[in-house]
Structure formats: structure tokens, C-alpha cells
Amino acid sequence: MAKVKIPENKVQELKDLCASYNNEPGELINVLHGAQGMFGYLPAEVQEIVADQMNVSVAHVYGVVTFYSFFSMLPKGKHPISICMGTACYVRGAEKVLDEFKRHLEVKVGETTPDGKFSLSCLRCVGACGLAPVVTIGERVYGRVSPEDVKGILGEY
Amino acid sequence: MNLVKLTIDNKPVVVENGTTILEAAKSIGVRIPSLCYMKMDDMNFENKPGGCRVCVVEVEGRRNLAPACKTECTEGMVVNTHTVRVINARRTVVELILSDHPAECLTCAKSGECELQDLAQNLGIREIHYTGEQSHYKGDQSPAIIREMDKCIMCRRCETACNEVQTVGVLSAVNRGFESVVAPAFEMDLDHSVCTYCGQCVAVCPTGALTERDYTWKVIEALVDPTKTVVVQTAPAVRAALGESFGMEPGSLVTAKMVSALRKLGFDYVFDTDFAADLTIMEEGTELLDRLNRHLNGDQEVKLPILTSCCPGWVKFFEHQFPEMMDVPSTAKSPQQMFGAIAKSYFAKKLDKKREDLVVVSVMPCLAKKYECTREEFSVNGDPDVNVSITTRELAQLIRNANLDFASLPDDDFDQPMGESTGASVIFGTTGGVIEAAVRTAYELHTGKILEKVDFKELRGMEGSRKATVDFDGLKLNIGIAHGLGNARKLLEEVKAGKSEFHAIEIMACPGGCIGGGGQPYHHGNVDILKKRQRAIYEEDKGKPIRKSHENPFIQELYKEFLGKPMSDLSHELLHTHYFDRKKKAEVE
Ligand code: SF4
Numbered sequence: 001m002a003k004v005k006i007p008e009n010k011v012q013e014l015k016d017l018c019a020s021y022n023n024e025p026g027e028l029i030n031v032l033h034g035a036q037g038m039f040g041y042l043p044a045e046v047q048e049i050v051a052d053q054m055n056v057s058v059a060h061v062y063g064v065v066t067f068y069s070f071f072s073m074l075p076k077g078k079h080p081i082s083i084c085m086g087t088a089c090y091v092r093g094a095e096k097v098l099d100e101f102k103r104h105l106e107v108k109v110g111e112t113t114p115d116g117k118f119s120l121s122c123l124r125c126v127g128a129c130g131l132a133p134v135v136t137i138g139e140r141v142y143g144r145v146s147p148e149d150v151k152g153i154l155g156e157y
Numbered sequence: 158m159n160l161v162k163l164t165i166d167n168k169p170v171v172v173e174n175g176t177t178i179l180e181a182a183k184s185i186g187v188r189i190p191s192l193c194y195m196k197m198d199d200m201n202f203e204n205k206p207g208g209c210r211v212c213v214v215e216v217e218g219r220r221n222l223a224p225a226c227k228t229e230c231t232e233g234m235v236v237n238t239h240t241v242r243v244i245n246a247r248r249t250v251v252e253l254i255l256s257d258h259p260a261e262c263l264t265c266a267k268s269g270e271c272e273l274q275d276l277a278q279n280l281g282i283r284e285i286h287y288t289g290e291q292s293h294y295k296g297d298q299s300p301a302i303i304r305e306m307d308k309c310i311m312c313r314r315c316e317t318a319c320n321e322v323q324t325v326g327v328l329s330a331v332n333r334g335f336e337s338v339v340a341p342a343f344e345m346d347l348d349h350s351v352c353t354y355c356g357q358c359v360a361v362c363p364t365g366a367l368t369e370r371d372y373t374w375k376v377i378e379a380l381v382d383p384t385k386t387v388v389v390q391t392a393p394a395v396r397a398a399l400g401e402s403f404g405m406e407p408g409s410l411v412t413a414k415m416v417s418a419l420r421k422l423g424f425d426y427v428f429d430t431d432f433a434a435d436l437t438i439m440e441e442g443t444e445l446l447d448r449l450n451r452h453l454n455g456d457q458e459v460k461l462p463i464l465t466s467c468c469p470g471w472v473k474f475f476e477h478q479f480p481e482m483m484d485v486p487s488t489a490k491s492p493q494q495m496f497g498a499i500a501k502s503y504f505a506k507k508l509d510k511k512r513e514d515l516v517v518v519s520v521m522p523c524l525a526k527k528y529e530c531t532r533e534e535f536s537v538n539g540d541p542d543v544n545v546s547i548t549t550r551e552l553a554q555l556i557r558n559a560n561l562d563f564a565s566l567p568d569d570d571f572d573q574p575m576g577e578s579t580g581a582s583v584i585f586g587t588t589g590g591v592i593e594a595a596v597r598t599a600y601e602l603h604t605g606k607i608l609e610k611v612d613f614k615e616l617r618g619m620e621g622s623r624k625a626t627v628d629f630d631g632l633k634l635n636i637g638i639a640h641g642l643g644n645a646r647k648l649l650e651e652v653k654a655g656k657s658e659f660h661a662i663e664i665m666a667c668p669g670g671c672i673g674g675g676g677q678p679y680h681h682g683n684v685d686i687l688k689k690r691q692r693a694i695y696e697e698d699k700g701k702p703i704r705k706s707h708e709n710p711f712i713q714e715l716y717k718e719f720l721g722k723p724m725s726d727l728s729h730e731l732l733h734t735h736y737f738d739r740k741k742k743a744e745v746e
Pocket residue numbers: 302318319323325326327328351352353354355356357358359
């Protein structure tokens with residue numbers, strides 16, 4: 001794992017965040033939610049500081065972070081790409097679309113391109129089944145995406 | 158107390174309100190198979206996630222089968238534990254588990270001791286009707302423990318051991334669904350984590366997912382190398398458990414047969430770690446008195462309580478978790494390492510050999526010792542004081558390898574000089590034993606009087622933490638004892654807060670002390686086995702002609718010929734150590 005160093009002032013902010021929940025272990029999810037808001041993602045160091053402050057083990061924090069797909073341990077790209085893997089999208093070929101994104105970007109799910117431009121993730125049903133398969137990039141929603149469309153979509157950014 | 162009456166397999170039973178069906182059944186001798194469930198009274202160990210559903214039973218009037226380990230008895234309940242429906246459900250559950258389990262029983266380290274294998278055999282499963290994808294996880298080989306997570310059934314007993322009992326917090330369930338697995342933070346290797354190598358996760362794992370790192374081949378290699386003199390030492394707790402591996406009753410003392418087996422295996426010298434335990438008492442006891450006297454003379458700097466330091470699991474625990482208190486524990490090395498240091502200096506010299514020509518093998522109840530002997534400070538120019546550390550289980554393996562019929566081996570005695578030991582050293586194997594041994598010697602050194610009554614019953618027992626006051630001829634010594642790292646943590650927090658009432662504290666990482674070590678024959682959750690081992694240890698102590706460490710004639714000779722006196726310069730060099738701050742800090746700019 002790449003070493004990430006956190007600036008001192010951010011560490012204080014993070015500690016304050018924990019303190020605002022009284023360092024209460026039961027509030028771990030809320031704290032992590034807030035921390036992800038601060039950093040955009042949850043690198044190992046952030047999890048270590050949170051564990052220390054909240055008096056729980058780092059393994060436990062990591063367990064929670066990996067359980068909820070909302071949490072991410074990798075910095076998001078400038079344009080986060082999400083591909084819906086809900087049932088409707090899946091049966092309409094979402095996997096092929098995903099493969100095409102992976103091929104073009106040369107990253108795996110959960111990763112970010114080396115230039116930091118795109119990151120790739122999967123989602124459960126986003127509630128637009130009528131448009132399946134669905135891809136979102138940042139705030140934009142693309143419907144009825146076919147593998148052939150991928151190159152063009154990426155070209156927009 | 159509210160009682161409830163119910164019927165299990167047509168037998169009436171009365172239990173306390175809140176009792177589970179599983180426990181109620183057990184109380185009348187009805188065995189319900191279980192897998193994820195494990196409970197050990199006195200050890201603060203209770204794991205009942207209710208996840209595997211192997212323990213299902215039929216409750217009349219209920220539509221669904223009920224997991225016996227999670228379902229509480231109610232008044233008038235009628236339970237059937239072995240109906241066709243129940244048996245079919247259990248078979249289905251076990252087949253489903255097996256459908257995502259590598260079928261490697263023939264070569265698995267846990268074969269014969271595996272609870273999943275037992276279940277499958279007892280249910281007579283000959284075919285698995287479900288096929289699906291097999292999950293694969295990253296493996297992990299630390300110096301002491303091997304994690305083969307493809308064999309994990311997610312019972313989460315290891316988490317309970319590590320987090321609830323030991324409070325080390327290395328393990329957690331991570332990821333979701335098919336990907337989920339028990340792992341350290343960031344799925345790092347154990348070696349990079351705060352793991353103490355206490356091995357309590359291994360001791361409770363039902364399958365081959367967690368096992369010790371096997372070094373038996375290294376021992377065999379040394380034994381067949383004609384250029385090496387191979388010396389073996391055996392820890393006190395081993396003799397009280399090894400017999401179990403050969404079908405003997407728990408609590409059988411097999412010291413003499415063990416020595417015999419080691420000699421047959423081809424070791425050149427069969428010595429005893431107990432000898433080094435006596436040496437530990439000389440050093441640790443002297444250190445205790447030294448600190449005590451300085452304290453009594455008004456020295457404000459001196460650290461009290463003194464904490465024992467013979468358990469490497471405990472040492473690694475405080476190096477990670479309480480590095481600010483590194484000057485509180487005694488600096489005395491563990492008996493394993495004292496033995497190695499003396500074998501490769503004093504004894505090598507006696508043999509007129511170079512230390513490199515000696516191979517020191519230790520047989521330990523312990524997994525942390527495997528790690529301990531790899532610590533850099535315990536070698537000289539790359540040559541470790543203890544070359545290989547194997548467990549009680551691995552010794553049993555070596556004995557089976559050599560086709561020895563253990564039960565019918567003749568009795569044999571340890572070699573001298575490093576095989577002589579006292580009753581004080583034997584009790585090192587159980588919680589309370591180290592401090593009792595220290596008290597026996599410190600009393601006489603401090604008061605100059607003969608200690609008539611050597612049994613300190615007030616220091617014995619199985620409660621997680623205990624305290625007692627011992628009268629040193631007017632000086633009242635407050636003694637604390639903790640076994641299991643969770644209990645140790647509580648005492649440590651008190652010391653840290655300056656609130657500790659103790660002068661000396663004994664700590665052992667494993668519940669029960671070394672008799673419950675991670676390298677002992679598997680107890681499968683049966684605490685009685687530990688209690689029987691403990692009784693065996695006190696029995697051996699009772700039978701010893703000498704029961705105080707400082708009266709061991711070979712220890713006296715060692716000081717006269719070689720070390721000078723306890724805490725001399727040479728003693729410091731060979732028998733004492735220092736600790737390292739292992740607290741991991743997040744990198745901050
Ligand atoms: S060896 Fe001990 S500390 Fe390490 S993971 Fe197992 S239970 Fe936890």
C-alpha cells in the first residue's frame with residue numbers, strides 16, 4: 001500500500017471529528033462517513049488514527065470500511081465512473097460494459113487511473129432500471145450503454 | 158432463580174431460565190453437534206454467532222428448525238435432536254460448507270483433530286451434492302502461525318479469542334459476502350500486525366485454517382547432520398499434555414517417557430527448560446528484591462510493581478500496547494532464551510565446541526516461542542541461541558514419524574548438568590506458578606530464614622486475575638496474577654494510572670498459563686483438560702526432592718563456575734534483555 005502522509009492540521013481536524021462523537025465506538029460509522037467527507041477516501045493512516053481515537057482495533061475499523069461499499073480506501077478520480085450491477089443492468093450486459101471500461105482505462109474495479117482522471121467502481125441498483133445498463137460519471141447518468149459506446153463516453157472528458 | 162421444565166429426546170430436564178437448548182441437552186448427556194459455537198467457562202470465552210446451523214433441532218409446534226446453541230429453553234418445550242428432518246438439515250448444512258472447502262484432508266495439518274472433518278464423518282457424508290465456485294484468499298506465513306484461509310468456515314472463534322479474551326484486536330471479519338474472510342487490518346500479514354503469537358486463535362480454530370508453522374523437518378535435518386551436536390530442552394507444560402496426543406488421559410504426567418522418546422529420536426543431550434526456569438527465578442527473584450529494597454530505602458525512581466517477563470507473547474503485547482511502560486517488567490529473559498544462551502556458552506565450552514556446532518531445539522507448549530527465538534537480540538553473529546522451537550503437537554508428530562509406541566516406552570532421566578530442576582521450576586507451566594517459585598526463593602533470600610511451608614495455595618487457581626498477600630516476615634508483599642491478555646491489560650491499566658496496589662505481578666498470555674498454550678494438544682473448548690494439566694503440574698512439584706530454585710545444585714555450580722552471582726555483569730550479558738517500542742504510529746507530516 002502506498003504510504004500516505006497526512007498533514008498535521010488534518011490530523012487535528014480528524015481527532016476533533018472523533019471527539020464530536022465523544023469517541024464513542026458505537027459512532028464509528030458516522031465518524032468514518034465524516035472522515036471520508038474530509039479526505040475523499042479512507043487511507044490506512046486515517047483508519048489508524050480513527051481506531052486510536054475511538055479505542056477500537058484497526059482491524060475492526062478496516063472490517064467496517066470493507067463491509068460497506070460506500071467507503072473507499074482509494075482516492076476517487078476527478079471523474080468517478082460507477083457502473084450499475086443491479087439485476088436489471090446485469091442481465092442487460094453491464095458486465096461487458098464494465099470490461100470495456102477496464103480495458104480502456106487499464107484499471108480494476110476500485111482503482112484510479114495513474115493520472116488521477118478516472119476511477120472505476122460498481123454500484124447496486126441506482127433506481128433507473130428502465131435505462132439499464134446504467135453508468136454514472138460524476139453527476140451525469142448514461143443510460144442503455146453498450147460496450148461500443150464506452151470509447152465515445154470517455155472521449156467527453 | 159427461575160426454572161423451566163422441558164423435554165429433550167423424551168427425557169425431562171429442568172434448567173435455569175436463559176439456558177440454551179444445547180446446554181440443557183449437554184446437562185443430561187444428549188450431545189448435539191455444533192461447529193461455530195464454543196464456550197469456555199472461567200476463560201471469558203463465548204462464541205455463539207449462530208451462523209453455521211449445524212446444531213439445529215426440532216421444537217414441537219415450531220415450523221422452522223431451531224439452532225440449539227442460540228435458542229433458549231422455555232417452559233414445556235418439547236425438543237427432538239435426532240429426527241430425520243434434523244439429520245437431513247445437518248447434512249445439507251455440512252455439505253454446503255464442504256462445497257466451498259478444499260478437500261485436502263489427506264495432507265492437512267489439522268487432519269484427525271479437525272471438527273469439520275469429524276462432523277462430516279459422523280454424518281456419514283460420502284458425496285457433496287452441491288458444486289459451486291470455491292473462494293480463495295491470500296495465505297500468510299508468519300514465523301509462528303500459518304493462515305490458510307481457504308479452509309476458514311467463518312465461525313469467528315479466532316476473533317473471539319483475539320478480541321474478547323486477549324484484547325489484542327488483530328483479527329476482524331472483513332469484506333462482504335463471498336469475499337468475506339477473517340483477517341488483520343488491511344489484510345496485512347500477521348507479521349506486520351500487532352499479533353503477539355499467543356496462538357489462542359489457533360487453539361480454538363475448528364479447521365486447518367489456522368495452524369502452527371511446522372518446523373519438524375528442521376529438527377530432522379539437524380538430527381541427521383553428523384557435524385552437529387543437537388541439544389533439546391522441554392518446557393514444563395509439555396510433560397503435562399503430551400500424553401493426550403497418544404490417547405492418554407488428560408493430566409497424565411509423561412516426563413520419563415518423553416525423555417525416553419527424545420533420546421530415541423537421536424538428540425545428543427536431553428535437557429530441561431526447567432533448569433533454566435530455576436535460573437530465571439535466581440535472576441528475576443534477585444531483581445525483585447533489589448527493586449523492593451531500593452523502594453523501602455526511599456528510592457523514588459524505582460519501578461514497582463515488577464512484572465514477570467518469561468512469556469514472549471506477553472512481552473510482544475506490552476511492546477505494542479504499552480511501550481511507555483517498558484521499564485516496568487523484569488529484564489530477565491524467558492527460560493527458553495536463558496537456556497539457549499547458557500547452552501551456547503557454558504555448555505559449549507564444557508564440550509569444547511564452538512557455539513555454531515551446537516543446535517538447540519526447544520519443545521514448547523507455545524507458538525510465541527517460535528517467534529521469540531527469531532528475535533535478533535537473541536543471536537550472536539547470526540547464530541541464534543535457540544535454533545528451532547517446536548510445539549508439543551510437533552513433538553508428538555516426530556514421535557509418530559519415528560514409529561515409537563509412546564505408551565510403552567521405558568522411563569528415562571534427563572542428562573546433566575542442564576537437566577536438573579526443582580519443583581519450583583515445574584510450576585512455571587501454570588498460571589500462578591512463576592510467582593510462587595519466585596516467592597519461595599525471594600523469601601529465603603530476603604529473610605535469611607528457611608521457608609518451611611513451600612505451598613502457596615493462595616496463589617493458585619484458574620480465576621482470570623487473582624491477588625494475594627504474602628508475609629515476608631513482617632513485610633507484606635502484594636502479589637497480582639493475570640492470565641489471558643485481556644486480564645493482563647486490566648492490571649496494566651492500573652499500573653499505568655499509578656493505582657496498582659501490587660509489588661509484583663505475574664502475567665502469562667495464555668488462559669491457564671502455558672498449560673493452555675497455543676502449541677498444546679487441542680482442547681476443543683474443554684476447560685477440564687486445562688484443570689487436569691494444572692493438577693499434574695502441581696503433582697510433579699510435590700514429588701520433587703528439591704522445591705526451591707536456589708537449592709538446585711547444578712544452578713549453584715553454574716554460578717560458582719561461570720556466572721558469579723545473580724545480576725553479575727556476565728548474567729546481565731547472557732540472561733537479561735531489553736525491549737522495543739513497537740507502537741505503530743500513523744505517518745504524519
Ligand atoms: S496469535 Fe494471539 S494475538 Fe495473534 S492473532 Fe492469534 S489470538 Fe490474536
